[in-house]
Amino acid sequence: MFRLAIRMAGHRITALIAVACAVLGGAALITATGVLAESGLRSQLPAGRLAGADVVVAADQEFRPSGEPPLALPERRTVPSRLVGELAGLPGVTAAVGDISFPAALVDAHGQVVATADPQVAGHGWSSTKLAEPSAGTRVDGSAPTGADEVAVDSATATAAGIEAGDRVLVVVDGRPAVGYRVSAVVGAPGAGAAGASKIAGVFFADPTAVRLSGRDGADGARGTAGGKGTAGGGTRAGTVDLVGLRTEPGAEQRVAAEVRAKLKGTGLLTVTGAGRGDTAAPGAGASRSLLVLLAGSLSGIVLLITGFVMASALAVSIAGQRRDLALMRAVGATPKQIRRLAAAQSTAVAAMAVAPGVALGYLLAGQFRRLLANRGVVPSELPLTISPLPALAAVLLLALAVQVSARCSAWRTSRMPATEAVAESRSEPREPSRTRTRIGVLVIVAATAMSALPLFSRTVIGATATSIAGIIGAIGLALAGPALVRGIGAAAARATKGASAPTWLAMANLRAYALRNAGIVSTLAMAVVFVLTYTFTQTTVLAATAQDTRTGTLAQQRLSAPGLGGLPTGTLAAVRRTAGVRAAAPVGTTTVVWQYQQFGDTVTESGPATILTPDAADVLDLDVREGGLDRLSGATVAVSSDVARTRSATVGRRIRLVLGDGTRADATVVAVYGRGLGFGSVVLSHDLAAGHTTTALDQSLLIRTDGTATARQHLTALAAATPGLTLGPANPPSVGGLKDAPPEVWINLATIVVLLVYLLLSIANKLVAATAQRRVELGALRLNGTTPRQIRSMMRREAAVTAATALVTALLLSALPLALLGQGFLGRPWPAGPVWLLPGLALTVTVTAFLTIELPTRQALRTSPM
Numbered sequence: 001m002f003r004l005a006i007r008m009a010g011h012r013i014t015a016l017i018a019v020a021c022a023v024l025g026g027a028a029l030i031t032a033t034g035v036l037a038e039s040g041l042r043s044q045l046p047a048g049r050l051a052g053a054d055v056v057v058a059a060d061q062e063f064r065p066s067g068e069p070p071l072a073l074p075e076r077r078t079v080p081s082r083l084v085g086e087l088a089g090l091p092g093v094t095a096a097v098g099d100i101s102f103p104a105a106l107v108d109a110h111g112q113v114v115a116t117a118d119p120q121v122a123g124h125g126w127s128s129t130k131l132a133e134p135s136a137g138t139r140v141d142g143s144a145p146t147g148a149d150e151v152a153v154d155s156a157t158a159t160a161a162g163i164e165a166g167d168r169v170l171v172v173v174d175g176r177p178a179v180g181y182r183v184s185a186v187v188g189a190p191g192a193g194a195a196g197a198s199k200i201a202g203v204f205f206a207d208p209t210a211v212r213l214s215g216r217d218g219a220d221g222a223r224g225t226a227g228g229k230g231t232a233g234g235g236t237r238a239g240t241v242d243l244v245g246l247r248t249e250p251g252a253e254q255r256v257a258a259e260v261r262a263k264l265k266g267t268g269l270l271t272v273t274g275a276g277r278g279d280t281a282a283p284g285a286g287a288s289r290s291l292l293v294l295l296a297g298s299l300s301g302i303v304l305l306i307t308g309f310v311m312a313s314a315l316a317v318s319i320a321g322q323r324r325d326l327a328l329m330r331a332v333g334a335t336p337k338q339i340r341r342l343a344a345a346q347s348t349a350v351a352a353m354a355v356a357p358g359v360a361l362g363y364l365l366a367g368q369f370r371r372l373l374a375n376r377g378v379v380p381s382e383l384p385l386t387i388s389p390l391p392a393l394a395a396v397l398l399l400a401l402a403v404q405v406s407a408r409c410s411a412w413r414t415s416r417m418p419a420t421e422a423v424a425e426s427r428s429e430p431r432e433p434s435r436t437r438t439r440i441g442v443l444v445i446v447a448a449t450a451m452s453a454l455p456l457f458s459r460t461v462i463g464a465t466a467t468s469i470a471g472i473i474g475a476i477g478l479a480l481a482g483p484a485l486v487r488g489i490g491a492a493a494a495r496a497t498k499g500a501s502a503p504t505w506l507a508m509a510n511l512r513a514y515a516l517r518n519a520g521i522v523s524t525l526a527m528a529v530v531f532v533l534t535y536t537f538t539q540t541t542v543l544a545a546t547a548q549d550t551r552t553g554t555l556a557q558q559r560l561s562a563p564g565l566g567g568l569p570t571g572t573l574a575a576v577r578r579t580a581g582v583r584a585a586a587p588v589g590t591t592t593v594v595w596q597y598q599q600f601g602d603t604v605t606e607s608g609p610a611t612i613l614t615p616d617a618a619d620v621l622d623l624d625v626r627e628g629g630l631d632r633l634s635g636a637t638v639a640v641s642s643d644v645a646r647t648r649s650a651t652v653g654r655r656i657r658l659v660l661g662d663g664t665r666a667d668a669t670v671v672a673v674y675g676r677g678l679g680f681g682s683v684v685l686s687h688d689l690a691a692g693h694t695t696t697a698l699d700q701s702l703l704i705r706t707d708g709t710a711t712a713r714q715h716l717t718a719l720a721a722a723t724p725g726l727t728l729g730p731a732n733p734p735s736v737g738g739l740k741d742a743p744p745e746v747w748i749n750l751a752t753i754v755v756l757l758v759y760l761l762l763s764i765a766n767k768l769v770a771a772t773a774q775r776r777v778e779l780g781a782l783r784l785n786g787t788t789p790r791q792i793r794s795m796m797r798r799e800a801a802v803t804a805a806t807a808l809v810t811a812l813l814l815s816a817l818p819l820a821l822l823g824q825g826f827l828g829r830p831w832p833a834g835p836v837w838l839l840p841g842l843a844l845t846v847t848v849t850a851f852l853t854i855e856l857p858t859r860q861a862l863r864t865s866p867m
Contacts, residue, residue, distance in 0.1 A: 016350045018766035022314040023351040023403070024358035025759040026307035027395045031362025033299050034391025036369060040292030041069075043386045045278030049200060053097070053131045053245030054253040055260060056272050057083060058280040063594050063659050065605040072290040072607070074592050075661030076101070076121075076283050076695040078240035079269055081216065087244060090259055092252035097127045098241035102214035103566030103696050104203040105725060106153065106161045107170035107178050113564035113725040114161045120566035120696045122202045123173060125210035126152065129187060131245040132200045141165050142185030145206045152185035152204040170724070171203060173213045175570040175698045178724055215697075216240060237692070243280050278382075283695075288379040290607070295373075298465075299752055304398070305472055306531065306756055309479070310763040311399075312406040313524050319343055319410035326411060336415035343411035344404050351403045359392040365755070366391075372751055434483075441481025445814070448474035452818035455825030459678065460643050464542045467822045471534030474814040475527040482519030487512055489806055503791050506782070507798035518803060521768060525807035525850065526814065528760040529842050532753060533815045537832040538822065539749050542678070544833035545826040549679025556584075556620040556703035556731040558716055565725040567698020572726070576704055579719055581712025584619030587699035588612065591690055593683055594659035597648045610683040612690045613639075620703040620731075623684070624675035628652040630684075632671035639684040640670055641677025658683075660693040678826075703731055761849060768853035772796070776861045789862045796858045797851065804850040808843055 050056055059077030062070040081098050088096035104123030106114040116122045126144050129152075142165035145152050151171060153163070163169050165186050170178040188200045204210075211217050216237055248256045253273060261271045272280060319326075326339050334342075366385060374381040451473065454466035478485070490512030497504050511518055560576065562568050568587070576585045589612035596605045613621070618630040626642060633639065638658070640650045650656050654670050668689055674680070691697065706712035720726040779792055787795075820830040827833060 016346075018314045018763070018769070019311070019347060019350050020354040021766045022307075022311045022763050023354040023399055024361070025763065026311055026399055026402075027355045027358025028361040028365055029303045029307060029755070029759065030395040030398055031359045031391045032365040032369060033296050033303050034394050035363060035366035035385055035387070036292050037296035037300070038388060038390055039366075039370070039383075039386045040289045040294075040296060041386075043289060043292075043383055044275045045282060045380060045382055046384075047275075047277040048281055048382070049128070050099075050131050050243075050245060050277045050281050052247065053277060054248040054273065055246040055257045056243055056277045056280050057087065057246070057260060057264065058243040058270055058272070060268060060270050060663070061279070061283040063605075063607070063663060065596065065603075068605055069293065071594055071605065072283075072288075072592075073594075073659075073661055073663050074283050074695075075693060076242055077662045078237055078242060079244060081239050081241045083244050083264075084241065086263075087246060087260060090246075090256060090263075092249050092256045092259075093246050094249055095130055095247040097130050097245045097247075098125075099128045099131060099243050099245055100125055100210055100214050100216060100241050101202075102210070103172075103174045103698060104213075105172050105565050106157060106163075106203065107172060107724045108161045111724050113172070114157055115564060116157060117201065118566075119564055122566070123210065123213065124202050124204050125207040126204045127207050128202075129200055129204060130247065140185050140187050142183070145184045145204060145209075147182075147206065148209050149179075149181055150184040150206060151181040152187055153183060154201045155186055155188045156201065157203070158183070158186045172565050172569065172725060174215070174696070175565075175567060176213075177569065282380070288383060291378055292373075295748060301469070302472070302531075302535075302752075302756070305476075306527070306760065307399075308402055308406075309476060309527060310524070310760065311402050312409075313479070313520050314763060314767055315347055315403070315406040316410045316520055319347075319407065326415070330415070339415035340408045340411050343415075344407040347403045347407035348400065351399060355396055355399055359395055362391070362395065363387065369748075369751070373748065376748070378748070438481045438484040441477045441479070441484075444477030444480060445474050446477075448477060448814075449817060452821050455822045457825075458643055458647075459545070459825055460682075461542060464538050464822060464826065467818045468531075468534040468538045470818045471530040471815055472527070474818075475523065475530045475811075478526055478810055478814060479519070479523035482523045485810070486519045486522060486806065489802075490518075493802065501794075502787070503794035504798055506787075506791075506795045507802065510795075510799060511802060517771060518799075521764075521771060521803055521850075522807045522810065524760070524764050524767060525804065525846050526811040528757060528764060529808060529811035529846060530814050531760065532757055532842055533811070533838065534818060535749070535753050536838060537819055537834040540834035541819075541822055541826050541832040546678045548827065549676040551679075551732050553622045553624065553676045553679055554620070554703070554731050555622055556705040557708065558704040558706065558713070559701050559729050559731045560704060560716070560720060561701040561727050561729075562725045563727065565698075567696050567700060568702065569698075569723060569725070572723070573699070573702060575719060576702055576716070579712070579715045581707045581709055581715055582704060583707055584616065584705040585702050586614050586616040586620045587687065587701070588617070588621075588703050589687075589690070589694070589700040590681075591685065591694055592661040593685065595648070595683070596657065596659075597650075599647075608683070609681050610685050610690075611681050612685050612687055612694075614687040617703075620705050621680070622676075623672075623680055626673050626675055628670070628672035630672055630674075633684070633686040634688055635686060636666060636668045636689050637671045637686045638668045638689065639672035639674055641680075641682045642673055642675050643677055644682045645670070645673045660685075660690065662693045664693050666693075761845070765849055765853045768850065769857050772854050772857035772861070776864070779858070779861050783862075792862060793855070793858060796854050800850045800854040801847075803854075804847045807846060807850075812839075 047053075057079060059079055061073045061077060063073055064070045084096050084098040087093060101121035102123040103120050105116065105119045108114055140152075142152065151169070153161070153169075158164060161169060163183055165183055167183050168180050169183055171181050172178045187204065205213060214237075216239065246256060246260070257271055257273050264271060270280070326343070329342070330336075330339060370379070370383075370385050373379045374383075448470040451466050452470035455463045457463070490508055493508045493511065497508055560568070560572065562572075573585060573587060576582055591610050591612060592607060593610040594605060594607045596603055598604070613630065613633055615631045615633050617633065621630070623630065623639070625639075627645075628639070630639060638656065640648075645651055648656075650670050652670050652673055655667055656670060658666050658668060660666055666689060668685075672684075674684075704716065706716070716728055720728040782792055783789070819832045823832040824830050
């Protein structure tokens, strides 16, 4: 059977090339998605500055709900500092270091802050340098800082600041005013090699000084906010360190790690060695990996739907071209099961040749996706991809299953027909499309239409996602109901063109007679248009709605921040409020919360961003409060969006349980429900509730509402210029809502659209070429009956025009209602936001594709003799 399948394939090369291209593209997309998912689950950062620590003890930076994947906690969790001494006494431990990190930044001679990779965690104690991997090239130019007025800096920072050992430099530490320090040493100095410089980075203080400056001694709990006021959470990090690094005797690493695990059993602390050390140095890495998993999950549904659709369509064309061969085999005694096995074996053989290069292409595509993610700041540039055979194996299994099912389904009708009837129908199509198939297609379209109404009831990203999914499901319904639709269009066109030229009459007759073949082409073209329209306009509409919420809800004109300092200096809020022309000012920050709630009797766990506000926020922000008030945001209180309040029963006065960004469980009272959830997130935490549960206690920015005069802005500009590191800008940048400043996930989605569109267009082109090439006998019969080559080309062009027009019209009809409902739900108008050129561009692309892929094979067919 297999040998016969291979011999038959040799006579259907063109159609099988379309199948091979569909499999190749599908393998690439599925493999790339699998690599991203696996990397999100298993990839780990390099050890970096902890490379010299054989064993690291740190708090778990993941929340682990029962029966669900772990969720990243990006805010630094701490461990008791007493463990440093306890673990130092274990056999085999040569050194134990308690690492702490805090905001620190250098100010150069020109009063400018020297840029660092992450100023929020740039400050360390000198002992942290022991955790770096020793190398022959790394050296210390100078001596360790010992006094309270001494610091050491890494060579890159020293070069940028223009300083060397022995110089004095201004340093801003954890929101304090800039103070002069003597540079006692430059670590990883020039000549030390790139490796030493890259692993030892930051501003290093004497250990007692670092403990005092970071507030770990408990004596500075009232400091940390821009206003200089104490908070309920102040001082909670006293007596803690970020992590404990242990250096061990040679060969004792695993034994020490086992003893540490036994000692810490039941405490919730992690003991890691090897590749796991890098994650403990950067809690945000876990959050970026979670984004990879979410991204792969969101892509997988679309990728599998489109891949399955394209493959089934290509196999249908391939099997349809062999109906005569299969019918003749039925006539000579082949059983229905043998016919289906033959079709599946042939398709599997072709798929086997295409899947290997497709998988290889998938790994390359995953690398390009990772590079794009790193460039947009979604994942750290150091985070590697996890390369294993698992994604390739998953792609092979899924594609093998899809090929087997699609091939057997395509051959089902021919295999089940009586032999004489199969031979009689092998040169034509059924006179009437299947009513069952048509009804199922109509039901699918109706279901897609119902799904598209979700944005009217849920003004969330999940609600918007229903639009793109509804469009694709509607296109699948079109593929099922397509033969009846195309036959009806062909009949109507034939009546309308009665008495027209011979090419026109022939084109309309072909559309009507070969409705099944033409419906496959129309539905695939429509799928491409529907997918791009709904997926693109969903992204741009959500982006526009978010910008609209932010713009409308921001009453302040100015925003003051200090990105180079890791947070606003202490006293900034009070200074701003004293500035002439300032009417109101309030700090604004962001964090992450995990919320577990009941839905349909099950516990659902969701993690998402949360805004941090004070009661004064009502003077600078209008969140469209519908119940309660933002002025009640003090103590353990939160405000929630109206969508969340409705779906999670979180009305005003209700108590909810949250997990804060550092893993702390908190019970909070809902004091307000607001409408602008897209712009400001689904949860707002009170400043008091978040205090002590973020990596740094410093406020991230201030929103400032002035009297609108130029004088007020000049005063604020002077205030910012007088304090190194302060940056004054508009509260709503002019480009908000533009694609240039779109969130990283929007760029990723748009890149996905481009990749999938290329896959769809290539598959469509191959399918059209194969379908046209299979009409050689038909074209030859027309020539023998006296039709000229020019008339045949004219006929084929008219078919291409009607096919493209039908695809565009049906795609617009399938997209119009979902997009109108999306616009109404998110923007209050019955049309979406997005580029106006997209629809004309798609129309031109589809038309050119249809004409070229029909015209070129037709010309090739006409070059051969009809005899």
